[in-house]
Amino acid sequence: MEKMVTKLRTARFLGFALTLGVAWAHGQTPGPSPEKKSGDVFKNLKVLNDTPSDLLLPSMQFITSSLGVHCEYCHVENAFAKDDKKPKQTAREMMRMVEEINRTKFQGKQEVTCYSCHRGSPKPLTVPVIADATPRLASSSVSDNPRDVANQPSSHDVLSKYITARGGASALGSLTNLEERGTFESDSRRFPVELYLTKSGQSATTIHLNGTDRISAFEGTTGWIVIPGRPIRVMSSAEMDAARLDAAFQFGLDLNTIFPEIRFKEFSKLSTAKSVVLSGQRPGLPPVEMYFDITSGLVLRSVYYSTSTLGLNPIQTDYSDYRRVGAVKVPFHWTSSTPTGRFSVQITTVRVNVSIPKEVFSKPRGE
Numbered sequence: 001m002e003k004m005v006t007k008l009r010t011a012r013f014l015g016f017a018l019t020l021g022v023a024w025a026h027g028q029t030p031g032p033s034p035e036k037k038s039g040d041v042f043k044n045l046k047v048l049n050d051t052p053s054d055l056l057l058p059s060m061q062f063i064t065s066s067l068g069v070h071c072e073y074c075h076v077e078n079a080f081a082k083d084d085k086k087p088k089q090t091a092r093e094m095m096r097m098v099e100e101i102n103r104t105k106f107q108g109k110q111e112v113t114c115y116s117c118h119r120g121s122p123k124p125l126t127v128p129v130i131a132d133a134t135p136r137l138a139s140s141s142v143s144d145n146p147r148d149v150a151n152q153p154s155s156h157d158v159l160s161k162y163i164t165a166r167g168g169a170s171a172l173g174s175l176t177n178l179e180e181r182g183t184f185e186s187d188s189r190r191f192p193v194e195l196y197l198t199k200s201g202q203s204a205t206t207i208h209l210n211g212t213d214r215i216s217a218f219e220g221t222t223g224w225i226v227i228p229g230r231p232i233r234v235m236s237s238a239e240m241d242a243a244r245l246d247a248a249f250q251f252g253l254d255l256n257t258i259f260p261e262i263r264f265k266e267f268s269k270l271s272t273a274k275s276v277v278l279s280g281q282r283p284g285l286p287p288v289e290m291y292f293d294i295t296s297g298l299v300l301r302s303v304y305y306s307t308s309t310l311g312l313n314p315i316q317t318d319y320s321d322y323r324r325v326g327a328v329k330v331p332f333h334w335t336s337s338t339p340t341g342r343f344s345v346q347i348t349t350v351r352v353n354v355s356i357p358k359e360v361f362s363k364p365r366g367e
Contacts (some may be wrong), residue, residue, distance in 0.1 A: 043135035058308035065339035066114035165297035171327035238306035
């Protein structure tokens with residue numbers, strides 16, 4: 001159960017939350033932020049002291065993805081500051097090595113990362129492997145067509161078709177909130193789930209585990225995550241950014257506001273569906289890739305990359321089972337995947353524009 005809980009993600013579209021593998025510094029105010037250095041917030045750091053504390057959790061997540069491990073591989077469970085495990089010492093040496101390579105060989109650019117060698121294994125291979133299939137990143141597509149500049153659709157036309165497929169600008173414009181209930185599935189286990197989302201960007205998710213709840217809430221500027229048996233944790237900037245993007249996709253009309261530039265990337269094939277891939281560009285942030293079904297116009301997949309000190313964390317979400325709720329089409333099923341695992345949500349009931357209590361998005365009482 002504990003390992004399953006550590007895999008649970010924050011929001012339906014992009015969010016994710018792995019339990020942080022370090023401890024809060026005694027006497028410091030809990031809650032990492034871009035303004036605080038990691039060494040001032042967390043205990044017993046030896047390498048990433050000057051990293052913005054808001055980027056430390058994503059950096060730990062990048063290590064788990066790169067090595068295919070969980071927090072306890074390097075850390076003592078519930079005593080993350082201890083140095084009892086040798087892999088933790090090794091990880092520090094490896095981070096120093098990668099930093100030096102990038103600094104001395106690549107003018108400080110992040111060209112080499114943990115994943116460059118590990119590729120999902122705790123021990124890097126020294127002998128090349130003959131793979132059964134061509135390896136590719138989550139963002140790499142199986143394309144039937146090379147990029148055809150002469151026939152490529154404009155991003156405006158793709159987005160217009162998407163809005164029409166969802167129900168039209170008028171219907172989407174009148175949508176103010178969603179209340180959804182269904183089933184959350186991870187590691188072949190299923191639990192009831194409730195989700196709330198507003199047009200203003202608020203979101204909340206409650207997963208009813210056996211005898212306890214796993215809660216995440218974002219009120220528009222700040223968010224919290226509650227994992228059973230652990231202290232409440234403030235969302236990182238990446239998780240809050242994911243929540244904002246979730247709202248933008250669910251309500252459908254603000255993509256041009258979220259992304260100052262949207263470019264055509266390529267044509268792709270996902271299973272049997274042909275799609276056109278658009279790349280949403282934001283200054284200083286990795287692009288978000290969006291796969292639109294050529295026939296229906298609906299979004300089939302999104303690929304988002306959250307930043308960290310050590311590298312980019314990819315999150316891929318696949319949408320299906322679109323159904324009409326009132327005048328708007330809503331995805332009733334989605335699967336969110338990262339290099340360390342995946343979960344899926346199957347919605348059974350959706351209500352739109354209902355009254356949602358403000359406390360749903362608020363920090364839990366007594367915390």
